[in-house]
Amino acid sequence: MNGITIILISAVVLIIGYLGYGRWLAKSWGVDPKALTPAVRMEDGKDFSPAQRFSVFAHQFSSICGAGPVTGTIVAMMFGWLPVLLWVLIGGIFFGAVHDFGALYASVKNNGKSLGQLIEKYIGKAGRHLFLAFSWLFCCIVIAAFVSMVAGTFATTAAADGSVDFAKSYAGGCAGTISILLTFSAIFFGWACRKWDLKGVAKFLCALVCIAVPFALGMVFPIYLNATGWIAVVTLYLILASAMPIQTLKTPRDFLTTIMMVAMIACAVLGIIALGINGQATITAPMVVSSETLDALAAKGNYLFPVLFVSVACGALSGFHSLVSSGTSSKQISNETHMLPVGYGAMVLESFVGVLAIVTAGIMFGDMNTAGTGALNAGTASTPFQIFAAGVARGMELMGFNATFATVFMTMNVSALALTSVDAVARIGRTSWQEFFYETNDAASTSAEQAGARKVLTNTAFSIAVTLVLGIALCFGGYLNIWPLFGASNQLLGGMTMITLAVFCKCTGRKGWMLYVPVAFLLVCTFTSLGMSIYGCWTAVAADQSFAVIATKGLQLVVAVLIVILGVIVAYSCLKELFTKKAGSIPDEKPEWSELGRKHVEESKHDVAVDTKTEVTA
Secondary structure, three states, X not given: OEHHHHHHHHHHHHHHHHHHHHHHHHHHHOOOOOOOOHHHHOOXXXXXXXXXXXXXXXHHHHHXXXXXXXXXXXXXXXXXXXXXXXXXXXXXXXXXXXXXXXXXXXXXXXXXOOHHHHHHHHOOHHXXXXXXXXXHXXXXXXXXXXXXXXXXXXXXXXXXXXXXXXXXXXXXXHHHHHHHHHHHHHHHHHHHHHHHOOOHHHHHHHHHHHHHHHHHHHHHOOOOOOHHHHHHHHHHHHHHHHHOOOOOOHHHHHHHHHHHHHHHHHHHHHHHHHHHHOOOOEOOOOXXXXXXXXXXXXXXXXXXXXXXXXXXXXXXXXOHHHHHHHHOHHHOXXXXXXXXXXXXXXXXXXXXXXXXXXXXXXXXXXXXXXXXXXXXXXXXXXXXXXXXXXXXXXXXXXXXXXXXXXXHHHHHHHHHHHXXXXXXXXXXXXXXXXXXXXXXXXXXXXXXXXXXXXXXXXXXXXXXHHHHXXXXXXXXXXXXXXXXXXXXXXXXXXXXXXXXXXXXXXXXXXXXXXHHHHHHHHHHXXXXXXXXXXXXXXXXXXXXXXXXXXXXXXXXXXXXXXXXXXHHHHHHXXXXXXXXXXXXXXXXXXXXXXXXXXXXXXXXXXXXXXXXXXXXXX
């Protein structure tokens, strides 16, 4: 099978899914273009901040399109490329995009409430606290997986004598330097856009400069650190990113990284076409592995069900996306019509990234030691990110790009996928911890409004510290060890989100039947996978009680057991409410306002009235 054919067919399927199923879903639930969104009404200059459609799309896409669509698809190809491709396409259209759009939609219709707050409204206060505990634990797992992935990609490669192999470490060192510089560049970009009110072409050109300068400097001054050193650097970045107001760093960085990601997608497509023209785009990976291979994989605990579905993760469905949709994106939507491209469209595009990863790894398969190991014979790649970067760089070389430039460019871009997700999840983990201890269910609650111990527990610095301590502790187990736990808990979160959306639809008199099959499948799949993870960790600890095993497998065992307990309770509470709640019993919330939001709306109305009067007079 030729990789170009797979890309073309997949693109057509995803576009039809967006235009057909996505638009039907939006029409079924109802979108009001004249309604004032929470971002407009409740503007506070921090979390609630109305933004242009592309800016919100950029935030959503760059936050959700992390390590998952590249790592998950490549790891899952141990079963063959066809099962992975089918799940990415079917799951992306009917599971993931519905999930993301639904979480965004429900939040916008409820004054920007996060998923935890929505659960309290429709399920109950106990359900909210249990979910927030689950959400916080899950965020720690995501931090562990993504930080480990980024650190491994940036880390130096040792030569035979133990010294740094600068030739093999150059791409990672450059990408790491560029990522650091992009943080400061993003802050400057955000400041420049606000100061000079940059829009359109001017904003785009400024963004290109803010990307090009760090890239040029990073190519000249690469930083060489081992994995531990990069873990420390990324941790410092997360402290900064999770504490800053969203419009200071997160929003402008998302704009920059979205441009980078679009460039990455374009280079991947054009690179594969170039490989095809040169006769090098044939998929060398097996379409479906043999029964003997399946038996061998099963003997190691890698069963087709559920491992395939939880491994692919973000490429088809990710519960983490609901935290972004309801936690940050819903507070930036300036018009309800933007919800479809932001919620549904961003997920469809992420599924396409997953398709590109499948094709790239399929082409590179001939150079891989073993399916699913993530290692190349040439020694040029060791993580799925590096496999993807190396594969696309081959195509870019055929297009005339310098080999070193192409490798650094792709390594930088795929690493940006993970970094923009991990800073979003660090912020969400922090807010989940804070919401757990907030006394009220108000979306605008703050630490300053709390008293006694709650004031300390909800303090931003304290919340960041407890979140990062557990997340970084877990990351030392390595991304391959933490990935199955991440995938299972991620899909379980998606299942709980789907149940909550089903309750929301029933309570508000909307259609919710399209959510029932995904809910059933996800719950069965994820609880099976978590049970397997618990058994595997328990077996490892029972066989070896050394500090290294207890610190990795033992800690994962504790987290997995807690995830299962919390998941069962929350799922039971949600299902109970789904069957007992009366249709149309809880209408959408009445609009809430902030002083700043009301002021800006009144000013906008006044400006419109003045303009109308001027036109009439003229």
